[in-house]
Amino acid sequence: MSNVSRFVACFAFVLAAGLAVAQPYPSKAVRIIVPFPPGAGVDIVTRAVSGRFSEALGQQLIIDNRAGAGGILGAELATKAAPDGYTLLMGTAGMLTVIPHLNSKAPYSVERDFSPVSQVASVPSLLVVHPSLPVKSVKELIALAKAKPGQIDYASSGNGSTQHLTGALFASMAGINMTHIPYRGSGPVTSDLLGGQVMVAFPGIAGMLPHIKSGKLRALGVTGSKRSAELPAVPTIAEGGVKGYEMVAWFGVATPKGLPRDVQTKLHGELLRVLKTPEMSKSLQNVGQEPAWQDTPEKFLEFMKVEAAKWAKVVKASGAVIE
Numbered sequence: 001m002s003n004v005s006r007f008v009a010c011f012a013f014v015l016a017a018g019l020a021v022a023q024p025y026p027s028k029a030v031r032i033i034v035p036f037p038p039g040a041g042v043d044i045v046t047r048a049v050s051g052r053f054s055e056a057l058g059q060q061l062i063i064d065n066r067a068g069a070g071g072i073l074g075a076e077l078a079t080k081a082a083p084d085g086y087t088l089l090m091g092t093a094g095m096l097t098v099i100p101h102l103n104s105k106a107p108y109s110v111e112r113d114f115s116p117v118s119q120v121a122s123v124p125s126l127l128v129v130h131p132s133l134p135v136k137s138v139k140e141l142i143a144l145a146k147a148k149p150g151q152i153d154y155a156s157s158g159n160g161s162t163q164h165l166t167g168a169l170f171a172s173m174a175g176i177n178m179t180h181i182p183y184r185g186s187g188p189v190t191s192d193l194l195g196g197q198v199m200v201a202f203p204g205i206a207g208m209l210p211h212i213k214s215g216k217l218r219a220l221g222v223t224g225s226k227r228s229a230e231l232p233a234v235p236t237i238a239e240g241g242v243k244g245y246e247m248v249a250w251f252g253v254a255t256p257k258g259l260p261r262d263v264q265t266k267l268h269g270e271l272l273r274v275l276k277t278p279e280m281s282k283s284l285q286n287v288g289q290e291p292a293w294q295d296t297p298e299k300f301l302e303f304m305k306v307e308a309a310k311w312a313k314v315v316k317a318s319g320a321v322i323e
Helices: 003-021 040-056 071-077 092-103 138-147 164-175 188-194 207-212 262-273 279-288 296-317
Strands: 030-032 059-063 087-093 114-124 124-129 153-156 180-181 218-223 248-256
Touching: 003 030, 030 040, 030 279, 040 059, 040 114, 040 248, 040 279, 071 087, 071 092, 071 248, 087 092, 087 114, 087 296, 092 248, 114 262, 114 296, 124 138, 124 207, 124 279, 138 164, 138 218, 153 164, 153 188, 153 296, 164 180, 164 296, 188 207, 207 218, 248 262, 262 279, 262 296
Parallel strands: 030 059, 030 087, 153 180
Antiparallel strands: 087 248, 114 248, 124 218
């Protein structure tokens, strides 16, 4: 090969390498880790958002369900990925801001291990009771619990779960003593609640609507700061007499720590553009969620810090521990 030929070949190689480096993000498929099994609430939200988010990014969004240990396994997997924007995590309120307080050996923390993108959706829970319990309002439940301390059970999807801590926060703020009954997942909670084996629970709204409308369960209050569009006649727990009470489950996107600023800005901007559309609002509402976001990634991080501080107090008061 002549010197000229070698020069041309080298120049072509350098030019090709430069073009590869200069390719705008994203230039290939993006993986989003969902740390719970298919069909779980966070999985449903991810699938509701993924189609339009994929279109906005111009690349395929691959959903990777990695269930286990209440979300810890999927979250830890995300922290070990390259911080290049090609691995995202759809996190939950419990996984990101509660578990680190429940489990002293949790292998991650929001500030140390993740770069925030934005919240995606939020949904309040319900305070529901079996119809055989002689109460029709939050005040009546509180009065009954005070008359029978420790005799009223409330079920949750597991020790340290969002449902558990939602109930613990309610009991603490209402000044009552209810007995916590942990189950392994939301399915058994619903089954025993419908059967009258337990009297009280704090499940998500979407799965409860058919049972409430059929009269098999009674809704006493919404855990959020405003009433639910699906159940406008049901007051918030704060309206029902526990002033200042609020608990809203939420989902949000984060990436491994160290994400380049331009990629973080790209992800945040495209995600918000999708979330603000009427079509996405309708898609999320169809699965019992409301779109939610922060104006910057930094505001999402601040939001998570506030949430973590709130739940740290609840966890401490409840005595819940997961090892």
